[in-house]
Structures are given as structure tokens and as C-alpha cells.
Amino acid sequence: xxxxxxxxxxxxxxxxxxxxxxxxxxxxxxxxxxxxxxxxxxxxxxxxxxxxxxxxxxxxxxxxxxxxxxxxxxxxxxxxxxxxxxxxxxxxxxxxxxxxxxxxxxxxxxxxxxxxxxxxxxxxxxxxxxxxxxx
Numbered sequence: 588x589x590x591x592x593x594x595x596x597x598x599x600x601x602x603x604x605x606x607x608x609x610x611x612x613x614x615x616x617x618x619x620x621x622x623x624x625x626x627x628x629x630x631x632x633x634x635x636x637x638x639x640x641x642x643x644x645x646x647x648x649x650x651x652x653x654x655x656x657x658x659x660x661x662x663x664x665x666x667x668x669x670x671x672x673x674x675x676x677x678x679x680x681x682x683x684x685x686x687x688x689x690x691x692x693x694x695x696x697x698x699x700x701x702x703x704x705x706x707x708x709x710x711x712x713x714x715x716x717x718x719x720x721x722x
Contacts, residue, residue: 604648605652605655606648606649606652610645610648611649611652611687613645614636614642614645614646614649615687615688615690615692615718621636621637621639621642622634622635622636622718623635623636623637625717631719632719632720633717633718633719634717634718634719635715635716635717635718636715636716636718637714637715638702638713638714638715638716640702643702646716647699649692649716650694650699650713650716651699652685653683653684653685653692653693653694653716654683654694656685657683657684657685657692657693658683658684658685658686659681659682659683659684660681660682660683660684660693661680661681661682662680662681662682680696682694682695682696683696686721689720689721690718690719690720690721691718691719691721692716692717692718693716693717693718694713694715694716694717695713695715695717697712697713697714698712698713699712699713700712700713
């Protein structure tokens, strides 16, 4: 059995259900115990929410919410800013970002794979959601 067919067999039929206002408020709350400050990137201050077994259902729904209701934004690691258009250097990436209250949220764009045991099925799957303050 190939890796691809193995994952295909594990993936459930995904049915998207919009987050309620209460669920959106709960997962984005600054007091949410899972939001951690990203200490390794002080040049780009942001927080992240790691996917766990405990938060998996709400986490996955929030990822889908970001991707459905978000907007495209280009970010250049070299220039350290968002861009209206992709710059000419090779250090840029386009993200789907979702603005809510005083934060913008995004993932790295990896597929949403199922959890296996205590970890995400694949190192390339979506394992975290990022957020930063809106200036």
C-alpha cells in the first residue's frame, strides 16, 4: 500500500460547518490556554496554537473557517512586510489570512490531515495556526 492510498483511506469526507460566534470567540480568546508566543521569531512577533487531540475538532473547523472566509496576502521574509503584489525576490509566500477582532490568523497552507495517535499524521500536515496583532 502506498503512502498516498493509506492517507486517502484515513481521510473522512470533510463537511464544512461554519463556526458559531461562540466557537469563534472561544478559540480566538487571548486567554485561551493553548496560544503560545513564538519566541524563536522575535523579528516577526506572533503567537501560535498547536493542534492536539483535545482541540482537534475545533482546530480543524477553525482552519477551514480561515481558508473559507480569509483573504490572500503576500509576505516577504526578506523585506519583512506584507506586499500588495509578490516582490521580485525569492523569499515570499502567499497566505490565506483571516482578520477577526484585533488579530489576523493564518496557517502555512499545508493540507488538513487526520491525527494518528498523539501527533499529526504527517509532518507536512497543518499542525498550527498563527496569529499576530493587526496594526
